[in-house]
Amino acid sequence: MNIQASSTNSNPSQPGFSFPAEWQPHVATWLSWPHTEASWTKERQELMFPSYIEFIRTIAQGEEVCINAHNETVIQAAKLRLLLAGVDLTNIHLLPNPTNDSWCRDHGPAFLKNPATGERMIVNWGYNAWGGKYPPFDNDDLLPVLIAHYRNLPYVTPGIIMEGGSVEFNGAGTLLTSRACLLNENRNPHLNQAQIEDYLHKFYGVQQVLWVEDGIVGDDTDGHIDDTVRFVNEDTVVAAYETNKNDENYPILQDIHHELKQMRLLNGKQLNIIELPMPDPVVSDGLRLPASYANFYIANSAVIVPTFRCDKDQQALDILSQCFTDRPVVGIDSTDIVWGLGSFHCLSQQEPV
Template sequence: MALTPAQQGFFFPAEWHPHAATWLSWPHTEASWSKERQELMFPAYLEFIRTIAEGEEVCINAHNEYIIQGAKMRLLMAGVDLANIKLLAHPVNDSWCRDHGPAFLINPDLGQRLIVNWGYNAWGAKYPPYDRDDLIPIEIAHYRKLPYVNAGIVMEGGSVEFNGNGTVLTSKACLLNENRNPHLSQEQIEQYLCDYYGVKQVLWVEEGIVGDDTDGHIDDTVRWVNEDTVVAACEPDPKDPNYRFLHDIHVDLKEMRLLNGKQLNVVELPMPDPVIIDGQRLPASYANFYICNAAVIVPTFRCDKDQEAIDILERCFPDRKVVGIDSTEIIWGLGSFHCLSQQEPTLDTTAGNVSTGGI
C-alpha cells in the first residue's frame, strides 16, 4: 500500500509561511454575481489582486482565452502591474479557489512539494455544475509539474485552518454534514485530515455564521495568527442570530489544548454590522482575511467596526502591513478574500514562516 503524504513527511504549512504564489479563479459566470453585481465587485477584486502582487506571483485560472483577454484589460485599466500576474486557460465553473483549488503540501527535508486533490462537490451539490472546478487541482499540478495524490473524499479549503505545527481547526457543521462524506464517521474524517494534511491533532467547533452557504466554514469564525493564538469572531448582542453560535465557539476554544498541552490564546475579533442586501443576511466577517507575503488583507463593510478589526489584526501581525479593502459588493456572492484565494507555499523555512504576533 502506498504511503500517505504524512508518512512521507509532507504537511500543509500555515498561511503565513512564505508564498510562491496565490491562486485565484477569475469571475466569469453569473454563478455567484450577476453581470450587474460583477461590475460592482470588480474594483475591490482588482485591488485585492494588486495588493497580493506586490509581494508574490498571482496565478489566475481563467475559463478560456476570451476571458483572459478581458481580464488583462480590466487589470491594466485598474493599474495592476502584469509582471507578477499569470493568466492561465484553466476552465472553471465559479470563483471560490479556496475550496476548489489545490492543497499544496511541503516536505522541506526532501526539498519537495505535493498537491492533494480532494474531491469537490460545490458545498454539498448546492450549485451545479462543478465538474470543471473539481479538476482544477490536477490542472495546476500539471502546470507546476508537481506530483499529486487523490484523497478520495470531499474537502474544501475554507473548512480547515492550520497553525503549521501539527494542529488543524475545523467545524462539525461542515465536515460532518451528510452532504459531504456521509459514509465516514468523525474519527475516519480525522484520519483523512492527519493522513493527507500531515497534521497530528484535529480541534472541532460546532457551527458557522448566519448566511454562510458552506454549512459553517471555519474561515468565517476562527483563524490562527500564530502557532498558539487564534482570533475568533464575537458578537456581543444577544439578539443577533450569530450570538449563540459564536459564544459557543468561544467556550469550546477556551477548553482546547494544543499538542504540547498549552491552552489556546484567544483574541476577540468583532463582527461587522449586519450586511443585508435584497433582504438577505450575508456572511460578512472580518475573520475572512487573507495572509499574503505583502500584507494581511482584511474585508471591510462600511461600518464603524472596520477600523477596530484592522487595529486588532495589526497587533496580531506586527511583521506585515494590514490592508482593509471594501468587501461589501464581494460578499454578495457569499464569500470574501480568503474564500477567493489559495496560497502556494515555498519550501523556504528560514524566513517569514512564523508569525510572531499576538496580543
C-alpha cells in the first residue's frame, strides 16, 4: 500500500522511524545511470565509465544494485557495458526510471526504518539541482515516489528541498550538516535554522543537529558535508584536513576542525576526530575540482574510497582501513568521475534492510 502524506505536520519520527547509519546492513544501493551530458561530456563519460562500472561490480558483491536507467535504450546500453566489462548481473537491476543526472545521493529516496517494527518508508524530499544550478531536474525530483511504488513502501513528502549529501548520520540520533548548504537562500529561503532543524528532527528521526560552517573549494553543492566530515562509528568522525597553508582549503578545513572540537554528542561526549588528508589538488581546464577522500561509500562488501593518482591515496586508504575493520577498504580511481563534481558517495544512496 502506498500512502502519500504531503502535509508538513506529518512526523515519521513519532512512531520511531529514523535514518540508519550507512554502515548498517543494506538491501540495496541505488544509482542513476549517466546518459546525458549534464555532468560529463560524451568524451568524459567514456573516461569515467571504467571506474563507475568497477564501483558497481564492488557493491554487487554484497548487495543488490538498483540502477535508475532513463529508458529502454539506456537499459540496453548499460547492460551491454556491464556485460562487456565482465560484471555478474545477478545482483543488478536496471529499472526504467527517467532521470536528468546521475547524483543519486541527492535526488534519490531517503529510506527510513523503524527498528522496533522493522517497517521501512521513504522521505520524498524536494530536489532543485543544488539551488536551480542545473535545469532540467524534473525527472530527478520524481524518483523517490517511483521507487516507493517499486518497493511498495509508504512515503511522506515534507515539501522542502533537501539533499542526501548535505547530511551525515551516526545512527544514534545525531546529524551533521553545514550552514553554507542548508541555510543557502537558493534552497529554502523561507526557513531559518531552527525551522530547518525541526524538519531534520521530524523527517530523519534525529534528536541532535550539529553544524559546521562551510565546504571545500570547487564544491558546486554549496558545501555538502560528505566532502569534509563523515561518521565512521557513533562517536568518531574522519575529517578532511589540508597541510599546505597556501591551499585554498586550508583555512576552511581548519575552521571545521575547530568547530568539531567544540561539539558534544547527546551523551555529552566529545567527538573522536581522525584526520583524513586531502588529495593533491585536482584541476581540469583551470577549474579546481572537489576531490576528497571523505566522499567514500560504505557498502555491505567494502568501503569504496575515491583515489586521485597521488601519493596521499595510500595514506587515506590506510587510515580508513583502521576505521573499518569489519570489511575491506577498496580504492577506485575517481579522477575522471570527479570531473562531474562528485564521487562515489554522491553517486549512491543506500537502502537499509
